[in-house]
């Protein structure tokens with residue numbers, strides 16, 4: 001069904017210089033769930049016309065679970081796969097150069113940041129604290145004043161306390177002042193933590209891989225970049241790439257809406 005041999009090379013797709021990128025959760029699949037067969041059929045048909053790719057915040061393993069099967073690697077279903085917003089990337093199934101938070105920041109600056117975080121956390125007075133206050137991830141650091149080991153009930157309790165006392169807001173404001181020269185973005189999300197990552201390392205990060213294509217001997221200058229995503233309002237994780245001047249943004253409600261919009265755009 002998804003045979004690589006029948007897919008035209010990137011520089012021979014009928015709609016020239018065009019790539020279509022998709023968010024994953026609530027755009028190609030329901031949140032954290034598997035893809036429906038009609039979506040895979042549509043993507044396969046679309047791939048006959050244009051280059052296709054996805055860009056998701058999670059890692060490849062999660063996307064393999066949602067989009068692939070034990071027989072079908074997710075990297076064979078798209079021309080471009082951009083897990084972790086493109087910090088890791090695959091082109092026609094082959095990995096491209098990857099990037100990490102520590103690689104970008106360097107050990108010295110990272111150490112200063114973590115020392116400051118831990119000192120600040122040690123001095124906040126909360127009704128209770130648990131463990132795992134700083135979690136190091138490939139593309140970011142996740143910071144939780146109460147600790148990620150908190151139970152669901154403790155998360156609720158911290159969240160109520162945070163709403164009243166603005167613990168995370170004040171923490172972020174302090175970091176913004178202290179580390180102004182590092183070029184970091186702070187994103188408060190979920191109940192108990194916030195993320196710290198280099199400015200620009202949202203979904204726009206993957207566009208540098210798309211732009212690099214034109215320099216390849218068999219590469220394409222993608223002058224038309226469509227993006228479909230569901231969290232396209234300010235504060236949503238699709239907002240930056242959706243509103244970027246390099247893309248044509250499409251806001252979808254859910255995967256069914258993606259099916260309808262892609263059909264209207266490319267198959268009518």
Ligand SMILES: [Mg+2]
Pocket residue numbers: 023024025026027229230231
């Ligand atoms: Mg989404």
